Amino acid sequence: MRVGLLGTGPWAVGAHGPALHAHPGVELAGVWGRRPEAAAELAGRFDTGTYDEPEALFADCDAVAIALPPDVQAPLAVRAAEAGCHLLLDKPVATEPGAAARVAEAAERNGVASVVFFTLHFSEPTASWVREQAARDGWLVGRADWLSPVFGGASSPYADSPWRRERGALWDVGPHALSVLLPVLGDVTDVRAAAGPGDTAHLVLRHAGGASSTVTVSHTMPPEAAGVSAELRGTAGVVALPERETDAPAAFGRAVDALLAAVRTGEPHPYGARFAARVTDVLARAEASLR
Incomplete structure (x- = not known):
């Protein structure tokens, strides 16, 4: 091809x-x-x-x-x-x-x-983890946090990106958070959002099956406070997103x-x-x- x-x-x-x-x-x-x-x-x-x-x-x-x-x-x-x-x-x-x-x-x-x-979804072990959780029933709540230091003092090739500066973390790393939650919890029927410091945004989501979740995204975290995490809770217990591949x-x-x-x-x-x-x-x- x-x-x-x-x-x-x-x-x-x-x-x-x-x-x-x-x-x-x-x-x-x-x-x-x-x-x-x-x-x-x-x-x-x-x-x-x-x-x-x-x-x-x-x-x-x-x-x-x-x-x-x-x-x-x-x-x-x-x-x-x-x-x-x-x-x-x-x-x-x-x-x-x-x-x-x-x-x-x-x-x-x-x-x-x-x-x-x-x-x-094209990295391991995260791709397998999402597939495994999506195959289970009984999830009640989820959480996904993508806290980046791109505009918070880190040396990043993306710091000079005009569209990222204009639209912020909501649009740049928000898709990553949703790509974890939607396949497991289902489509979103209701959204509420509140602004935090810098370009930080907090989202509360209601999903079609009745589950709920929260998302926090930011590109203005200091490097010491940056990190990526996600968690699901339900009848299967508590499971956390494994560390992602960086290649x-x-x-x-x-x-x-x-x-x-x-x-x-x-x-x-x-x-x-x-x-x-x-x-x-x-x-x-x-x-x-x-x-």
Whole structure:
């Protein structure tokens, strides 16, 4: 499968590019970026070429991997699907529910597969943990905390990201928290949110099956206070999310595997564009509650 890469930022450099270049089942067909000089540098690193226009890259590809801000990604994903390209997307797919829904609808209308890179679902042991808990009944409450120091004093390649500064942790790491809770507790029927210090946001969620959960996210924690944790409580007792894998290229390689499998079997992936649209809807409701 020939895969084109759209984007030239830290995630494209550190995860998408290395994984696509090394994967035995795909060929990195080329790179498009909003900064031509950065696209040329990235393409040279991974022995491929650059494209001046996205449509030219779509025409030469079977699939695209997009590593761009969400509201740049969403319309490009629709255009790629309309061109017949399978989609390997990043989270959040969009920050506006209508835009996220259009991505899912374009993929379904054009018969292309979609996989969204919710990292915990392509890493171990976290992926197995979520599957195991989702197979159990009787969960009553859940909690997920993603407390990051990206804007809290840590040295991070993402600190210069304009969209992260504008939209905050709610949109950047909120999808990770929801990707743990929704598969286990079910769809969200009600959302309440309150602001904390910096860009910290607290969410209280009611799920369709009657369970409830809380989410706390932040990019403005000091490094000493940062951390990721999640917990579920119910008739099975108390279970905690295991420590996540940190090898981003390996995780992205598994996302490539998932896309290849979805194309081969025709079975929609559980963490495709439709699931991502549900995540965007919850986060948009939380943002409205904060306002």
